[in-house]
Amino acid sequence: MIDMTTTAAPRAWHADSPDDAIRRLSGSRNGLSSEEAARRRVEYGPNDLTPPRRRSGWTVLARQFTSPLIYALLASAGVAYGFGEVADGSVVLGVVVLNAAIGFGQEYRAGRAIQALAALVSDLAVVQRDGRWAPRPAEDLVPGDVLTVEAGDRMPADLRVLDAHGLLADESALTGESLPVAKSAVAVDEETSLADRTSLLHAGTLAVAGTAQALVVRTGAATELGRISAQLDAAEETETPLTRDLRRLGSTITRAVAVVAAVLLGVALVRGYPVADAALAAISLAVAAIPEGLPAIVTIALAVGVQRMARRRAVVRQLPAVETLGATSVVCTDKTGTLTRNEMMLRRAWCPDGAEAEFEGTGYAPGGGMVAAGGGTAVGPAAEQSLRRLLAAAVVANEARLSGTGPGRTVLGDPTDGALLVGAERGGLPPAAPAAPRAVLPFDPQRRYMAVATAADPPTTYFKGAPEALLPHGGTAAAAAYRVLDRFAALGLRVLAITERPGDDVDAPPGARGALRLLGLVALVDPPRSGAAAAVHACHAAGVQVKMITGDHPATAAAIGRELGISGSAPAMTGAQIAGSSDAELRERVRGTEVFARVAPEHKLRLVRALQDGGAVTAMTGDGVNDAPALRQADVGVAMGRAGTAVAKEAADIVLVDDEFSTLRAAIEEGRRVYDNLVKALLFALPTNVGEGLIILVAVLTFPLEAGRPVLPIEPVQILWINLVATVALALPLALESAEPGVMRRPPRPAAEPLLTPFVVLRTAYVGVLMSAVAIVLFLAAAPLGVVGADSTAQTQTLAVTAVAFFQICYLFACRTFIAPVRTIGWRSNPAVFAGVALLLVLHVGFVHLPAAQALFGTASLTPAQWALAATAGAVVLPAVAVEKRWRRRVVPTPAVSHVDPPSSPRPDTTVA
Numbered sequence: 001m002i003d004m005t006t007t008a009a010p011r012a013w014h015a016d017s018p019d020d021a022i023r024r025l026s027g028s029r030n031g032l033s034s035e036e037a038a039r040r041r042v043e044y045g046p047n048d049l050t051p052p053r054r055r056s057g058w059t060v061l062a063r064q065f066t067s068p069l070i071y072a073l074l075a076s077a078g079v080a081y082g083f084g085e086v087a088d089g090s091v092v093l094g095v096v097v098l099n100a101a102i103g104f105g106q107e108y109r110a111g112r113a114i115q116a117l118a119a120l121v122s123d124l125a126v127v128q129r130d131g132r133w134a135p136r137p138a139e140d141l142v143p144g145d146v147l148t149v150e151a152g153d154r155m156p157a158d159l160r161v162l163d164a165h166g167l168l169a170d171e172s173a174l175t176g177e178s179l180p181v182a183k184s185a186v187a188v189d190e191e192t193s194l195a196d197r198t199s200l201l202h203a204g205t206l207a208v209a210g211t212a213q214a215l216v217v218r219t220g221a222a223t224e225l226g227r228i229s230a231q232l233d234a235a236e237e238t239e240t241p242l243t244r245d246l247r248r249l250g251s252t253i254t255r256a257v258a259v260v261a262a263v264l265l266g267v268a269l270v271r272g273y274p275v276a277d278a279a280l281a282a283i284s285l286a287v288a289a290i291p292e293g294l295p296a297i298v299t300i301a302l303a304v305g306v307q308r309m310a311r312r313r314a315v316v317r318q319l320p321a322v323e324t325l326g327a328t329s330v331v332c333t334d335k336t337g338t339l340t341r342n343e344m345m346l347r348r349a350w351c352p353d354g355a356e357a358e359f360e361g362t363g364y365a366p367g368g369g370m371v372a373a374g375g376g377t378a379v380g381p382a383a384e385q386s387l388r389r390l391l392a393a394a395v396v397a398n399e400a401r402l403s404g405t406g407p408g409r410t411v412l413g414d415p416t417d418g419a420l421l422v423g424a425e426r427g428g429l430p431p432a433a434p435a436a437p438r439a440v441l442p443f444d445p446q447r448r449y450m451a452v453a454t455a456a457d458p459p460t461t462y463f464k465g466a467p468e469a470l471l472p473h474g475g476t477a478a479a480a481a482y483r484v485l486d487r488f489a490a491l492g493l494r495v496l497a498i499t500e501r502p503g504d505d506v507d508a509p510p511g512a513r514g515a516l517r518l519l520g521l522v523a524l525v526d527p528p529r530s531g532a533a534a535a536v537h538a539c540h541a542a543g544v545q546v547k548m549i550t551g552d553h554p555a556t557a558a559a560i561g562r563e564l565g566i567s568g569s570a571p572a573m574t575g576a577q578i579a580g581s582s583d584a585e586l587r588e589r590v591r592g593t594e595v596f597a598r599v600a601p602e603h604k605l606r607l608v609r610a611l612q613d614g615g616a617v618t619a620m621t622g623d624g625v626n627d628a629p630a631l632r633q634a635d636v637g638v639a640m641g642r643a644g645t646a647v648a649k650e651a652a653d654i655v656l657v658d659d660e661f662s663t664l665r666a667a668i669e670e671g672r673r674v675y676d677n678l679v680k681a682l683l684f685a686l687p688t689n690v691g692e693g694l695i696i697l698v699a700v701l702t703f704p705l706e707a708g709r710p711v712l713p714i715e716p717v718q719i720l721w722i723n724l725v726a727t728v729a730l731a732l733p734l735a736l737e738s739a740e741p742g743v744m745r746r747p748p749r750p751a752a753e754p755l756l757t758p759f760v761v762l763r764t765a766y767v768g769v770l771m772s773a774v775a776i777v778l779f780l781a782a783a784p785l786g787v788v789g790a791d792s793t794a795q796t797q798t799l800a801v802t803a804v805a806f807f808q809i810c811y812l813f814a815c816r817t818f819i820a821p822v823r824t825i826g827w828r829s830n831p832a833v834f835a836g837v838a839l840l841l842v843l844h845v846g847f848v849h850l851p852a853a854q855a856l857f858g859t860a861s862l863t864p865a866q867w868a869l870a871a872t873a874g875a876v877v878l879p880a881v882a883v884e885k886r887w888r889r890r891v892v893p894t895p896a897v898s899h900v901d902p903p904s905s906p907r908p909d910t911t912v913a
Contacts, residue, residue: 031128166210182445288692326671346423355383492559543747690768806874
């Protein structure tokens with residue numbers, strides 16, 4: 001049996017020599033025979049990633065009927081049908097069906113992230129079978145196959161390098177390493193991290209330069225890509241704070257309504273109500289107290305947030321993620337491509353005569369320049385001459401080219417060489433292509449340098465490569481260069497040395513012809529994105545921690561962290577340290593650490609879980625395959641739209657179109673605005689349900705029977721009109737309110753904070769009691785009990801319903817702010833409020849006066865005087881809530897709404913919650 005790697009216990013193929021790896025797989029450098037390959041394919045299966053079974057549409061649809069509110073509504077509809085109240089039952093059932101349709105449309109997407117993983121694997125590979133080279137489908141590969149690798153090839157499996165010539169692999173999507181990695185056949189230590197396993201090529205990564213022969217050592221689910229697939233499938237889809245709060249709210253309301261309705265049923269029976277009428281009274285209470293329109297309000301409010309986020313270049317794939325961002329307390333962000341541009345740029349250059357310069361400008365487009373290091377002043381003539389000689393040598397010893405013009409210019413070839421071309425141009429060298437060299441020795445990972453001989457007379461050979469490969473042969477100038485090298489390394493810069501010697505013998509080692517002449521050092525960096533530092537600062541001001549998690553080198557990660565204001569006093573934590581920590585230790589260490597480096601996918605997953613176990617609401621950003629499991633695990637996953645892989649986008653809840661971290665800050669602000677507006681909608685809707693429930697309760701408990709039947713101030717079907725039409729029409733404009741001042745200067749709301757805060761409960765009870773009092777008093781004043789007939793009862797009920805509608809209209813304006821007067825945000829700042837009011841008035845006129853509506857809802861026409869009376873009665877809520885707000889501003893120093901700002905102005909009337 002072949003000793004194969006398993007997902008649970010991976011063997012260290014990178015630590016084996018090529019011959020040892022071949023022996024372990026019972027293979028040879030000439031590949032396998034067709035018969036042996038067929039046998040192994042049966043043993044190990046096809047080289048692909050099997051996606052998990054997707055949930056059926058019926059399963060997703062059934063999930064829409066599991067809410068406690070839905071249970072209560074279905075029970076109410078069933079009882080209504082049982083007692084012949086077809087209109088009431090049909091309206092309630094229609095609400096249930098509508099909510100289920102909305103939820104089904106949002107949820108019916110799953111499993112595509114792992115399907116996107118499979119798309120990363122190459123379709124074809126050139127394989128040696130039966131002693132002949134031929135292209136074969138990637139799914140036919142088996143451990144022991146030998147194949148060729150060339151620039152542009154995507155790896156079809158995990159491969160052990162047998163021979164390599166200048167091979168560079170782009171592994172950024174898998175490891176987060178921003179630079180192409182030089183690959184060779186030399187074994188590395190068994191404990192080497194994933195990003196440093198230079199003897200392996202991983203499935204899904206891309207060869208960008210050079211050639212190689214390689215041995216297939218892992219296929220399908222056993223590859224690193226397969227391990228990520230398993231982690232992605234195992235990652236928990238966490239319940240968002242809003243979903244959790246709505247579930248708790250629904251459970252609370254349902255239990256309370258069930259208890260009160262049961263008590264009311266018993267009291268009605270004791271008072272002599274017929275059984276059908278007693279049941280109808282209980283149903284009326286349930287219909288009144290359950291906020292039927294709340295699911296629609298929440299869905300539409302989140303949809304409005306989605307549209308606003310889209311205008312700010314953040315595309316939302318899951319509706320609850322809009323609000324979750326507002327509750328986020330920790331942002332875990334990838335470095336490469338998220339905080340940085342994923343484009344190498346020349347940052348500094350140094351010459352042995354002391355000349356040193358910094359290079360300004362970002363991207364490959366023309367622009368920027370060269371200034372003296374540290375002071376920002378112009379470079380002197382002598383220093384400029386030395387620096388330009390260094391840059392000219394960097395252009396000669398270069399295998400890249402610039403393509404295109406202007407902002408769309410790109411680099412063809414190695415990005416490090418491309419950065420040197422752009423840097424030389426910014427240093428004042430003309431952008432013309434250099435003359436053809438006489439001889440070239442390409443870069444090789446074992447040599448760690450390249451050499452180019454010019455065609456000039458006399459010829460000169462230039463060497464460019466790792467300082468440790470060239471500085472030992474750099475003569476007396478090397479001592480000073482080592483000190484500069486240490487300084488550049490501390491800044492997280494990648495440093496190359498450039499030297500020269502007479503002659504054109506590129507094959508002779510650097511020390512073979514005597515000491516080299518050191519021209520200088522060039523230092524490169526993947527620069528931060530514009531606006532990233534300001535966005536990090538804004539997150540910190542909003543009480544949101546920012547933690548950088550990257551596969552890059554610790555020194556590079558720490559330097560970028562310092563530049564962006566992320567790093568604190570704690571040193572960067574490595575993936576090896578994460579792996580060696582217990583869950584309890586990791587929960588403790590992750591609190592005070594901001595930078596995590598050399599991190600593998602499983603480490604990112606553990607970090608996110610450790611933060612969540614500590615009570616944090618976590619947002620995870622990323623663009624690579626290695627980020628996908630953590631994106632799925634996080635409370636809200638945020639993928640990059642431009643540089644992001646399909647895997648990352650499918651695993652995420654939100655996609656940033658422009659890849660800018662600053663867009664995430666804007667999305668957090670939008671999430672807080674959405675949550676504030678949802679609370680305002682809740683403050684508006686719940687008092688209506690409480691008030692309607694009290695109306696029914698008081699009537700059943702105290703009103704006498706009329707001709708053996710109960711007299712209610714408002715009929716159940718009229719209550720449904722208020723809940724489904726008036727409440728929804730007026731609550732939706734609150735979703736368009738602007739953000740409260742200071743929304744990004746307050747800490748995120750606690751993850752455990754419920755929607756029903758003391759502030760919400762007290763406001764709901766206060767306004768609900770007031771609403772019920774207005775309706776009952778108006779009903780009793782207009783129609784003394786025992787004197788009315790059927791027609792006059794319909795008119796007085798219509799008067800009470802109309803008074804409730806006007807009450808809601810006036811209360812809507814009070815709900816536009818939490819505790820501040822409405823004038824502080826401007827009466828006309830949200831035109832949608834007036835549109836909602838106008839729409840309700842038009843609908844309510846039809847509700848009152850149209851014969852069809854009268855037949856359906858039991859209403860009767862009102863006189864102008866009665867309309868005026870209803871409007872006057874409803875307006876009492878404005879001074880009543882104004883008094884409550886003023887009391888809160890003066891007596892309660894900190895608002896009971898814990899997630900809004902405390903008063904910050906000495907004048908209470910201008911304080912905005």
